[in-house]
Amino acid sequence: MADVVIFNNSQITQISHLLGDRVMTGSEISRVLTRLAVPDNSGESTKWRRLEYTFTACQDKDHSGNVILRFIKEVLDPVNYVQRQDEFEDYRSELNGILTFSGIQYRDDGEFEKVSVAKTISDAQKRVQRILPKLRQRGVHSRVIQYCNEELLKENYFHAVLEATKSLTEQIRQMTNLEEDGSSLFEKTFSTSSPYLILNNLQTASEKNQQNGFCMMLKGINSMVRNVTAHTPKINWIIDEDEAVDILMMISFLHKNLDNCQVVRREP
Numbered sequence: 001m002a003d004v005v006i007f008n009n010s011q012i013t014q015i016s017h018l019l020g021d022r023v024m025t026g027s028e029i030s031r032v033l034t035r036l037a038v039p040d041n042s043g044e045s046t047k048w049r050r051l052e053y054t055f056t057a058c059q060d061k062d063h064s065g066n067v068i069l070r071f072i073k074e075v076l077d078p079v080n081y082v083q084r085q086d087e088f089e090d091y092r093s094e095l096n097g098i099l100t101f102s103g104i105q106y107r108d109d110g111e112f113e114k115v116s117v118a119k120t121i122s123d124a125q126k127r128v129q130r131i132l133p134k135l136r137q138r139g140v141h142s143r144v145i146q147y148c149n150e151e152l153l154k155e156n157y158f159h160a161v162l163e164a165t166k167s168l169t170e171q172i173r174q175m176t177n178l179e180e181d182g183s184s185l186f187e188k189t190f191s192t193s194s195p196y197l198i199l200n201n202l203q204t205a206s207e208k209n210q211q212n213g214f215c216m217m218l219k220g221i222n223s224m225v226r227n228v229t230a231h232t233p234k235i236n237w238i239i240d241e242d243e244a245v246d247i248l249m250m251i252s253f254l255h256k257n258l259d260n261c262q263v264v265r266r267e268p
Contacts, residue, residue, distance in 0.1 A: 023091055093132050100116075
């Protein structure tokens with residue numbers, strides 16, 4: 001991302017509030033400023049005002065918001081949130097609601113990328129604050145947001161559900177080390193005779209039915225989303241916000257059950 005980014009005063013204030021009020025302690029601010037060799041002479045004791053002064057001074061001096069971007073990357077380094085993915089996504093989503101006014105967003109890999117510039121407050125809010133709260137309120141699994149947050153930010157629900165569906169396959173592959181895809185992967189993984197993952201003890205008919213049913217649910221969501229998107233033009237399958245929430249919560253349900261599965265064997 002080579003273009004120079006300039007933030008207006010309101011953006012700097014909002015970024016400062018987010019980082020100062022919600023993300024960082026005072027000592028953490030001091031450490032990051034020291035690592036970045038940024039002067040810390042605001043004289044402010046309030047964390048967000050301290051950041052606001054520092055960010056404004058750096059941008060005025062450099063005619064660029066690069067120091068602000070570097071600071072964000074230091075503070076919201078994904079490595080620091082491996083065990084706190086929901087928290088990371090909350091911060092990142094709120095941050096992107098601010099950054100979109102400058103035509104950039106912060107990706108889940110810790111890099112910035114260009115996006116279309118938000119023209120109004122409602123435009124930015126629509127991208128970030130509409131569907132994510134619905135999903136969070138319903139207890140969506142963090143893995144779902146991890147795989148499709150970029151698409152949700154752009155209100156691209158068609159591809160959001162596609163990417164989230166792929167996350168099921170990827171998670172099963174990681175757990176089993178199998179290379180199959182689609183129905184063959186699910187059937188092999190959740191076989192009742194020689195399984196790789198088990199949802200229960202597989203001792204009774206009911207337990208075997210539950211294992212088979214879970215496999216069928218995985219095959220069903222995969223067939224409904226991945227197979228359809230592979231053969232149907234986007235214009236012919238319109239997914240609105242409510243439909244996206246329903247599909248994503250189904251995928252979330254499947255992920256939660258995967259987390260409860262026991263690995264009984266895996267490929268070397």
